[in-house]
Every structure is written in structure tokens, then in C-alpha cells.
Amino acid sequence: MYPDLVGKTAIVTGASKGIGKGIAERFGKEKMNVVVDYFTDPEGAEDTVAVIRENGGNAVAVKADVANEKSIAKLVEAALENFGSLDVLVNNAGFSESAPTEEMDLETWQRVLDVNLTGAFIASREVLKYMSENKVQGSIVNITSVHQAIPKVDNVHYAVTKAGLKMMTETLALEYADQGIRINAIGPGTIHTPANPAEEQEGEEQAKTMEKIPMKKIGKPKQIAAAAAWLVSEEADYVTGATLFVDGGMTLYPSQLK
Numbered sequence: 222m223y224p225d226l227v228g229k230t231a232i233v234t235g236a237s238k239g240i241g242k243g244i245a246e247r248f249g250k251e252k253m254n255v256v257v258d259y260f261t262d263p264e265g266a267e268d269t270v271a272v273i274r275e276n277g278g279n280a281v282a283v284k285a286d287v288a289n290e291k292s293i294a295k296l297v298e299a300a301l302e303n304f305g306s307l308d309v310l311v312n313n314a315g316f317s318e319s320a321p322t323e324e325m326d327l328e329t330w331q332r333v334l335d336v337n338l339t340g341a342f343i344a345s346r347e348v349l350k351y352m353s354e355n356k357v358q359g360s361i362v363n364i365t366s367v368h369q370a371i372p373k374v375d376n377v378h379y380a381v382t383k384a385g386l387k388m389m390t391e392t393l394a395l396e397y398a399d400q401g402i403r404i405n406a407i408g409p410g411t412i413h414t415p416a417n418p419a420e421e422q423e424g425e426e427q428a429k430t431m432e433k434i435p436m437k438k439i440g441k442p443k444q445i446a447a448a449a450a451w452l453v454s455e456e457a458d459y460v461t462g463a464t465l466f467v468d469g470g471m472t473l474y475p476s477q478l479k
Contacts (some may be wrong), residue, residue: 222250226253226450226453226454227253230255230308231248233311235258238414239412240313245273246446248449251278253276256300256304258283259284267282288340301351309360309361310359310360310362311364312340312341312344314341315382317333317337320375321416322377338385353397353400358400360404361402363407364409369383369384371471375426390462391462395462405463406463406464408465409467411430411440412445434471435469435470435471435473436469445446
């Protein structure tokens, strides 16, 4: 636990399920205030809020399309109106729809870019504006993926957004370092979530997954959440522009073992 996080306020996008939910709930354990962003799952968001409060923090759920500037403004306003400050942003919202490139329509390509990359840019811009104007030495964490470094077949849109988010992380970190605002990324590997129920795989499907993971086990949202809590705490106050891979070794190219 990190005492310096007590009472600080965070926005976590895509926090109604999966990794975002895990991060928001961990922030509750740190006794933080959390704006729980959701888009299509109000019940999941309210469950996240309830768990945060049970964990000792405070929270409010806000519906927002992260690819929309007015929606992002609602998240910032909710943080300031409910909690009076804004110290942390976690850009977690993202999705993908697998398809061979020659079959991928432009609408699908654009929506993945809008949510995964443009949404993170808009949120970062608005939060950086607040932090810069109010001299808040805050922190932004972008949830990228091992696919910022490893190509993902039939997911060119997803891989492009995660690689772009890596460079956004590094560029913003350099731009705002002298203001004491830190921007880092977490690159998850295979994590068991509703969108990726990897622990439920069996037989050949499970074997193919495990071939990619040197540690031979599936990750959990709480492991990503632990990394996020550390990155936004004072324990990591000399870390900026970094990607922390939480991936069981996936980025070590396990195929080289054969």
C-alpha cells in the first residue's frame, strides 16, 4: 500500500470490467477517489463503485465515450465537482475486432483507432491542461499491450493503436517531465478478462496460448492493478516514459527456446 495515494483522485477509463475494473478497485484499496468511466455497462460500473467504497475509497460512475471530446470533459468535471482535484489518469478503454486485413472495413479500423488511440490523446490533453494550469505533479498511465512490440495477425488496427500509444507515452513524458508530470505505460500480456477469457481455454487452444508465455500461466487484472498503483505512487517518482510489461515473459520471444 502507498500512503501518499490516500485522498488523491483518479479517472480510470473503461472501468466497468476487466483490467480497468481491477485498477479502479485497487485504487479504492489505496483510499483514493475514483471516477469510474463506462460506456455500455452501467451495472458493471456501479459494481466497481461499490467495491471501491468497500475497499475504503470513494467513487462515482460516469458514462462517457472516450472518443468524444465532450464526454471526456464530463469525466474531468466529475472529478473536480465530486472530489475537488485530479491527480491521476489511467487510459485503459480499448477494444479490438479481429479480421484479416483484406476483409477489414474502414468503419471498424476507424472505431478502434478512435477509442484506443484518439481517446487516450483527448483524455491526456484535457488532464494535462488541468495539471499544467494548476501545477499538479500528477501521473498518467496508458494501458498498452505486448502488441506495442509484437505484431498481432488479423488485428492490424489494434497493434497500430498500441504502438502509437507507446510513442504517445514517450512523447508526453518528455514534454511534461520538467513540470513533474509523469507519463508511463503498462503492457499487459494474456490477462483473464470478460473480453479475453483465457483461463477457460482447453486442449489445443490452451496449449497454443501457453506456448507464447514462458511462465506458463495466465495473468489477472489485479497484477496489472498492482503495477498501476506503484507507477502512480511516490515510489515511482523517478520513472517516466517507461513501459512496464506485465506479461509472464511474452515479450522475451519464447519461440527462441525451441
